[in-house]
Amino acid sequence: MTSNEPVETITALLDRENEKDPNIRISYNIHDSVEFLDVFIENIQGQLKTSVFRKPAAEPYILPYTSDHPRHIHSNTIQTALLRGVRLCSDIETFDQERLNIEIALLLNGYPPKFISHHFKQFFKNYNASSIYQDLHAEMYQQLHLQLLNESITTDQVPQQLEQQQLGQEINNGCIKTKPKKQIELIIHYRYESGPLKKFSREFRKLWEKHFCYENSSLNNIRLILSTRSNKTLETLLVNKKPRRTLLRNIDPNISTTTMET
Incomplete structure (x- = not known):
């Protein structure tokens, strides 16, 4: 949480709440920056700044693909990385650094530069925000940043609300339409x-x-x-996996193993 109260006031409040239930203990850390999941939040002279957080111990340039995949899978990797960057980076300078990190990661994993450039441009073109990629337009970026943040919240809520409304109307009308037979x-x-x-x-x-x-x-x-x-990757071709647990359990104890010496 964030607060403008003095540190002593916040500490006293948390200590008081910590004594209400002996089964629940609150551990807290008061600082001007904090990381949560993949978000890094810091307080810079009263202004909150957010960016993408990566664990220092994790390899920063690893992608989850080790073999050939269709082109739409690789394009989804770029789209998802840029989407996360725009949502988590609060200003254009932080996002530009994240964009460079994404581009370096893709290049190190063998993505063609032309392929990367095409999908970078296509991402901003889909949101009518090409000036962000070309000129680092700060005002346009703030609009896109807020738009994508709101989309991430409403995307999960709208389909559920529409489905509930449709089901309610069908119940009120006294008939529920059966789904058409699949092709x-x-x-x-x-x-x-x-x-x-x-x-x-x-x-x-x-x-x-x-x-x-x-x-x-x-x-x-x-x-x-x-x-x-x-x-198949080299790992699947060369590494023998452990047999299933059922095979290991159903071994006949009467069968003896013999060894051959040469």
Whole structure:
């Protein structure tokens, strides 16, 4: 919490609350800065400043991908990192430093510079805030910062409210509509690679629509789903995992093991 009261007043208040219940103990630390989860908050001459917090012991340039993934997965990594940066950084200078950290992390993990630049520009273009990326426009950044903070709060609340309102209307009307019958789904898995198979999904859909989705075709009601599988890492190929617990428990004690000596 934040307060303008003297330290002695806050300490006395916390100590008094700490004596109310012997089963509940309050531990507190009063300082001009604090970190909570991935947020760092500091008080600079009466102004609160927030930024992204990283644990000093954690490696700062590690991404959660160690094998080939589809392009939309890699683009989501960039979008999510920038979204977190805008929400947590309270001013444009702090965000610009966070943007550099994100860019360095991506470059160290083999992301092409053109790919990074494209998705950086696309992120700000989606919010009509290209001037932030080009000119570090402080006023525009503050508007985007508040907008994304409000979105993070309302995103979880609005769908639940709409669902409750819709359910209430259906109950009042005395009828609840049944969900339509799902279409037949055809799921095709393929091994993704960053080479020739990068455009496999797009080309396959073109062929599917050309040869199977003609007028009066019996396959028009089939929903095509192309799912990718990542290439195995060296860890999965070389490291033998421990057998399942059921296999270890069901070992017959009457079976004896023998050793061979050469």
